[in-house]
Structures are given as structure tokens and as C-alpha cells.
Amino acid sequence: MRIRRTLTVTATTAAVAALAFTGAVPAQAAEYSSVLKIKGVRYDAPGRDSNKCSGGNTRNEYLTIKNYSKKTKVNLKGYKVRDRAGNTFVFRSNHILEPGDYVHLRGGRGTDSDGGNVVYRQNCNFIWNNDKDTIYLYLPTGKPADIHAYTKKANDRDGNGYITYHG
Template structure:
């Protein structure tokens, strides 16, 4: 009897390992891209006003981060899209070093690698204040990262900001 317990324990451990290995592909698929949506300021502070001169669309942004340990990523050709199909395409070189991020802001401004900012050059709000989906799409058309949110379920403190990949 004693000799069968280690065999049973080993079989159970192998089964648990197999279960863990089976679960890995779904997790790995989510992280197939080193670029992730780190967070979204979907509701700009203050009263919504999409005027290019006096509005607050610059305060609405999505943060994209390079979670890779090595390897710089050029955002040129990447697309940010909402549930309604509104899109922004990074048309110029914007490099993210490992661990670096960029805030894609509404409104007009000058893109800056050093300042970690890019502007949509559009003064309309992109993200809905009640619910929306934020998509990051690779230049190939494949999904890099996607997050749906609702204000009631995801913004517990009500500040209009949601963190995704901490």
C-alpha cells in the first residue's frame, strides 16, 4: 500500500500540471502582444465640452504600455478603436521602449516621444461615459488588446479612470 501512494500522488500532480498546461493557452493568447491598454480616462474631469479651444477633450486619454522586458515597439500603424468603430491610427513613428507608455489624448497638440504623449487631433470625445470597448489593433489587423468597461462595474471610485494591466 505504501508504494502506491507516491504513484497516486504523482498521477494527481501530473493531472494538475496537465490542467494548468491546458489553461495556459487562453492566458497566453491574451498576452500575445507586448503592447497593452494600461488604462483609460473615459470621462474627462469637469463638464464635457468638446470645443477645441475651451473644451476638456485633452483630459480624456487611453494609456498604452509596452510590457515587454526587451524590445522597442514602434506604434506606427497601430489602431485604437471604440465600440462604435471610431478609430485613431498612429500614422507616424512613436517608439515605446520596454516599460514605456504613451497617453493618446483627445484634442489637438504636438506628439512627443519624450513626453509620452500623442494627440488624436480631434476634439470630439472618443470614449462613452457609461460603457464602451477599447481596442488596440496591430498594423497586421490582429488584436493586440481589448477591454470592455461599464462605469457601474469597473469604475468603483467614480473618477472616470479605469486601470486594466496595472
């Protein structure tokens, strides 16, 4: 005679299992919850590094942030970018990204331009390390929108100082 065992799953058991599963999701999975993502980073500006406001190459270091939505406009005001060391930039002014549009967040000083897709940090110091760093993009609510760690050796195989994420 065969003994047949059945498993009865109650709503409570299913809820506990679902909760345990969602707790196991890696923290970086939160990066995909936003339509704004880091498209790429020029972490090593061409030439000899010089963070002088006049004649330096800080403005050639930039982060590209793209609106990957097909329908939704996004105002960058309140979004925050940070590196591993805690250097931070907050978008303080309105800057609208149309669906599929992008912005270059550049170092150095300059005039922000919606039409030119550029925002300047108004700071001549470099933010991204040339060997390795982590880039954090936060929603205005403070929740992570996108996070990427890089090392020059692992992520920049052609050595051009630019790394692409999210295509």
C-alpha cells in the same frame, strides 16, 4: 477475471483533440499575445464635457498604452485604436516605446512628443463613452493586441473616471 481496457491515442487523435481545445479558447485571450497592452483609460474627463477645440476638456480624456516587454522596443506606427462604435485612430507616425515605457493617446489637438509620452488624436470629439464602451487595440497586421470592455458601474468603483488594466 478483470477486463482491462486500454486507450490508444494516435497522433491524429491527439492533433484533433489539440485543435478542438485551441478552438475553445475565448476570443479575448488574443489580447495577451502582444507586448503592447492597454494600461488604463480616462474615459470621463474631469469637469463638464465639452468637445470644443478651444477651452474644451477633450484633451483630458486619454488612453494609456504600455510596452510590457523587458527587452523589445515597439514602434507604434500602424497600430490602431477603436471603440465599439467604430471611432478609430491609427498611429501614422513613428513613436517608439522603450521597454516599460507608455504613451497617453489624448483627445484634442496638440504636438506629439516621444519625450512627453503623448500622442494627440487631432480630433476634439470624445471617443470613449462615459457609461460603457469597448476599447480595441490592433497590431499593424490587423490582429487584436488587447481588448477591454467597461461599464462605469462595474469597473470604476471610486467614480473618478479612470479605469486601470494590466497594472
